[in-house]
Structure formats: C-alpha cells, structure tokens
Amino acid sequence: MQVRRCRASRGVSLVLVLSGLFVACSSPSAIPAPAPSVAVEDPGPDLTGPLSWQKLEHIEEWLQTPESQRSPDFRVELELQLHEGRVTFAQRDAERANVPDDSLRVRLEAARDGFRSLLARNALMPGQSARAQIGLRAADSLLASLVKPASAVKPALVIIDRSRWGAAPPAPTRLTPLKGAWSRITIHHSAEESSDGKGGSLEDSAHTLRLIQKFHMEDPGHRWGDIGYHFLIDSGGRIFEGRELRWQGAHAGGKDGMYNAQNVGVCLLGDFRVRPPTPAAMKSLELLIADLREKHKIAASRVYAHTEFTGSVCPGPFLIDWVKKHR
Ligand SMILES: [Zn+2]
Structure with missing residues (x-):
C-alpha cells in the first residue's frame, strides 16, 4: 500500500491512501501553495486505516466543514470513498441478512445520490469517473434486490x-x-x-x-x-x-x-x-x-x-x- 502526503490547501496536510480502490489526490500543480507557517496543522480525515464506520463518519464530518470547500479535489476523492464505503457495508450487511432492508435502502440511496451528484459535476478524473459509475451500478443493483418499501407498493390515492x-x-x-x-x-x-x-x-x-x-x-x-x-x-x-x-x-x-x-x-x-x-x-x-x-x-x-x-x-x-x- 502506497501512502503519500498531499497538500490540500491553506497548509492543511492530508494523507491519501493510494491503493487499488483509492485514487491519488489532484496533481501537485493543481494544489495551492501552502499558507505561511501561521496555519495550524490539521491531520484531516484519517484515510490510512481500513474501511470502518468511524472512518466514514470522519469523512462525513469533514465534508461539512468550510475546509472541505477549500479543497475541491480532495473533497471529490473523499466523497467517492464515502459512497464506496456505504455500498461496501450495504453489500456486506445484505449478505449477512442481519440489517433490515429499510436501513440498507437509506444507505444505498445516499450512495446512489452521491455518485450521481459527483458524475453530474463533471469534475472527476477518468479513474474517479469510472469508480463513480461502478459504484452507481452496484448501488442500483443492490437497491433493486431489496424488498420494496410499503410506501412504494402502496397505490396512489386519487x-x-x-x-x-x-x-x-x-x-x-x-x-x-x-x-x-x-x-x-x-x-x-x-x-x-x-x-x-x-x-x-x-x-x-x-x-x-x-x-x-x-x-x-x-x-x-x-x-x-x-x-x-x-x-x-x-x-x-x-x-x-x-x-x-x-x-x-x-x-x-x-x-x-x-x-x-x-x-x-x-x-x-x-x-x-x-x-x-x-x-x-x-x-x-x-x-x-x-x-x-x-x-x-x-x-x-x-x-x-x-x-x-x-x-x-x-x-x-x-x-x-x-x-x-x-x-
Ligand atoms: Zn348512513
């Protein structure tokens, strides 16, 4: 597993994991120069560990921060990882059949909408675009396998x-x-x-x-x-x-x-x-x-x-x- 430190913006150093699943952050030329030494070092989301709920929560939290808005390239990468993580967990839980369909559906719909939003932004590198499309197909196919919610089968009242x-x-x-x-x-x-x-x-x-x-x-x-x-x-x-x-x-x-x-x-x-x-x-x-x-x-x-x-x-x-x- 290759690990590289990547400057995101304003002196924030973030660590990216470059594995078969995760793709590098933006090229060095696209990254703003670090701010002067007054900037406080923030480790950012920890991407070095294995996929875990904690890691996904950490990413979710970071995506809510103003800092994430200042690091668009890194943000795209983390959004991808978040949605991929949601699909992976949903697949695992579906196989074990230990989580109600309704809970799986919420996660998968969030991932599906996330992938769609990423693809619509046209801001992805080719590798990221391929990952988003694979993720979207996986989310859609898993969603189709779930039992339809009562609200979906309930006929409309006219x-x-x-x-x-x-x-x-x-x-x-x-x-x-x-x-x-x-x-x-x-x-x-x-x-x-x-x-x-x-x-x-x-x-x-x-x-x-x-x-x-x-x-x-x-x-x-x-x-x-x-x-x-x-x-x-x-x-x-x-x-x-x-x-x-x-x-x-x-x-x-x-x-x-x-x-x-x-x-x-x-x-x-x-x-x-x-x-x-x-x-x-x-x-x-x-x-x-x-x-x-x-x-x-x-x-x-x-x-x-x-x-x-x-x-x-x-x-x-x-x-x-x-x-x-x-x-
Ligand atoms: Zn009557």
Whole structure:
C-alpha cells in the first residue's frame, strides 16, 4: 500500500491512501501553495486505516466543514470513498441478512445520490469517473434486490374533486365550520341502486352525486348547505370529494347533529343490505380510511359504521363487519 502526503490547501496536510480502490489526490500543480507557517496543522480525515464506520463518519464530518470547500479535489476523492464505503457495508450487511432492508435502502440511496451528484459535476478524473459509475451500478443493483418499501407498493390515492362531478356551490350560511381536529370517521352506504354494481362510468357516478347533493340541499327535510358526506366511493373504486373538510359533515345524526362533530363522513354508493360492495370499492375504502387516519391521527377504534350512532341499518352487514374487523 502506497501512502503519500498531499497538500490540500491553506497548509492543511492530508494523507491519501493510494491503493487499488483509492485514487491519488489532484496533481501537485493543481494544489495551492501552502499558507505561511501561521496555519495550524490539521491531520484531516484519517484515510490510512481500513474501511470502518468511524472512518466514514470522519469523512462525513469533514465534508461539512468550510475546509472541505477549500479543497475541491480532495473533497471529490473523499466523497467517492464515502459512497464506496456505504455500498461496501450495504453489500456486506445484505449478505449477512442481519440489517433490515429499510436501513440498507437509506444507505444505498445516499450512495446512489452521491455518485450521481459527483458524475453530474463533471469534475472527476477518468479513474474517479469510472469508480463513480461502478459504484452507481452496484448501488442500483443492490437497491433493486431489496424488498420494496410499503410506501412504494402502496397505490396512489386519487380523489376526484368537486368540479369533476359538477358539484353545485355550497351554501356556507347553512354549513358549520369544523371545530377542533377530525377525530373519527363514519362509514355509510347511499342505499340507492342507480349507480352501484353496474361498473358505471364516471359520468354515471357524477350524475348520482349531483342527485344526492340536490336532495341534501333542497329536500325540505334536509336543507343542508351541501352534500352531507366528505367522501363518496363508487362501484368502480373512484373516490370523490364531497363536502370540503373545512366544514363539519351532515351524516351521523344525533341531537342537533351532535354526532357529526369532528366526524368525517364516507359513503359508498349503492345499497349493501343484501350484498357486499365491489372489491374495487372496498380497496378504495381501505386506502381512503388509511390515508385519513394517518393524516388526522385517528385511531382504528374511532372508525364507525353509521348504525353505531343511530341504530339504522346503514351501511349494511358487510360494511359493518368490515368496520369491526378494521378495529
Ligand atoms: Zn348512513
């Protein structure tokens, strides 16, 4: 192993290890002359020892220092070594299978991004460029072998907004602003047959939503300021935005609507007293409830079926079972 002292800048002496893995620092002509003798000798990162977490930490720390900004060539070399070290450790841990995939992924993504950043800077010598490309391929290939994180396999939640289903404007004077945070969710069915189970089009469902909204806003027994539910799901699994979440809903009843307080209303389009919702609708329900619970920090025990407030048959036995199992 060949060891050479390399002047980086401002009188800082740094030791580089020139082995098969590590490449020399910049050529002497590219290195600024040392500062006068007032400069304090700083040993810089110790690169003479074997690869270790300590060494990588030391490099990481040094890369945060102003000194590293004044030594661009040496900085490039240390960045390379840091990312190579991360990949080496990740490979070792992956073989031993003693580190969770999530931890490996964090390290490998850091290394991958580091290699990419180095390559994008066009500041590498040919040997360094080759090392960065090899490192990048190794990081990518190891990342591809890891189990995908839950966030990567989780389908995206798509909410169709009010304008897409032709919602009428709300009547704010007949609405109650949300007071406090959302703390519970209640599941309903719409109990009408016009849209469910037919694999209807977006326009079919939009039409049904407009009818429900019209009924909620204009029926003399209701006269609400908007559609009562915050979200509606059709048989195709489409999720629609109903009443905006800045307003309390109108769906769970109770004296003076007391059960609506801080209660998100979710309605599946269809009548599910004698048959279950479609798998697509159930999948969207799962997604939506998980998202709402996460966003608003709502416990599983605070997800209800409408019947639990009023004793009605809503939302039918299948969804009532789902709610119970969800807890
Ligand atoms: Zn209901």
